[in-house]
Amino acid sequence: MKTQQQKLSQYAKDNHVPVMMEDGLAFLLDQVRQAKVKNFLEIGTAIGKTAIAVASLDPEIQVVTIERDPKMIEAAKINIAESGLASQITLIEGDANEVALPDFLADCIFIDAAKAQYQRFFAKYSPILSRNGIILSDNMNFHGMVDHPERTNNRNTKHLLKKIRMYREFLKSLEDFETTFMDVGDGVAVTRRKKR
Numbered sequence: 094m095k096t097q098q099q100k101l102s103q104y105a106k107d108n109h110v111p112v113m114m115e116d117g118l119a120f121l122l123d124q125v126r127q128a129k130v131k132n133f134l135e136i137g138t139a140i141g142k143t144a145i146a147v148a149s150l151d152p153e154i155q156v157v158t159i160e161r162d163p164k165m166i167e168a169a170k171i172n173i174a175e176s177g178l179a180s181q182i183t184l185i186e187g188d189a190n191e192v193a194l195p196d197f198l199a200d201c202i203f204i205d206a207a208k209a210q211y212q213r214f215f216a217k218y219s220p221i222l223s224r225n226g227i228i229l230s231d232n233m234n235f236h237g238m239v240d241h242p243e244r245t246n247n248r249n250t251k252h253l254l255k256k257i258r259m260y261r262e263f264l265k266s267l268e269d270f271e272t273t274f275m276d277v278g279d280g281v282a283v284t285r286r287k288k289r
């Protein structure tokens with residue numbers, strides 16, 4: 094019998110919902126375990142797949158996840174209810190640029206929403222990162238095209254690639270944070286506060 098995660102993968106594939114790639118998700122779950130994350134914040138819920146996978150690691154993990162698309166919100170609510178983990182997952186409905194900051198320090202912030210807005214999300218949410226917390230940013234390679242923009246002629250995609258490249262440079266330029274770019278999944282940046 095299929096697990097809920099397998100069903101959600103199939104649903105995402107059939108309905109063209111962009112969810113984290115499987116090896117990227119395995120890497121994220123490993124990071125969450127290693128860092129003993131208790132409060133996880135996700136920007137961009139989609140159908141709730143990653144939120145549910147994180148919550149299922151440990152009953153002590155609380156997940157807050159933000160989504161603005163009403164169709165995704167509807168699907169995520171159903172999936173979260175079916176997961177039996179609703180007491181661990183809070184879905185905030187609205188634009189992550191506009192909603193109020195969650196009332197906690199996050200041990201892990203997962204940025205996985207509109208790619209062109211990553212720098213804004215980082216600026217807004219990094220102040221609530223706990224002292225030893227990590228910020229994970231997905232799609233840093235964007236299907237290998239960030240380093241090979243010649244692979245597309247689509248103007249919108251080219252613009253997006255430029256934004257991702259700028260975000261990577263932004264992360265590298267931060268004085269208070271250090272970032273490792275992992276070539277896993279679609280490219281995951283792992284950012285932590287510099288130890289002083």
Ligand SMILES: C[S@@+](CC[C@H](N)C(=O)[O-])C[C@H]1O[C@@H](n2cnc3c(N)ncnc32)[C@H](O)[C@@H]1O
Nearest residue numbers: 113137139142143160161162188189205206207
């Ligand atoms: C790549 S999907 C998220 C996948 C999910 N993190 C996972 O791994 O299962 C990105 C989602 O972010 C949402 N999104 C994009 N920009 C947003 C914003 N500014 N505020 C809230 N949600 C946003 C989109 O509607 C979309 O559902």
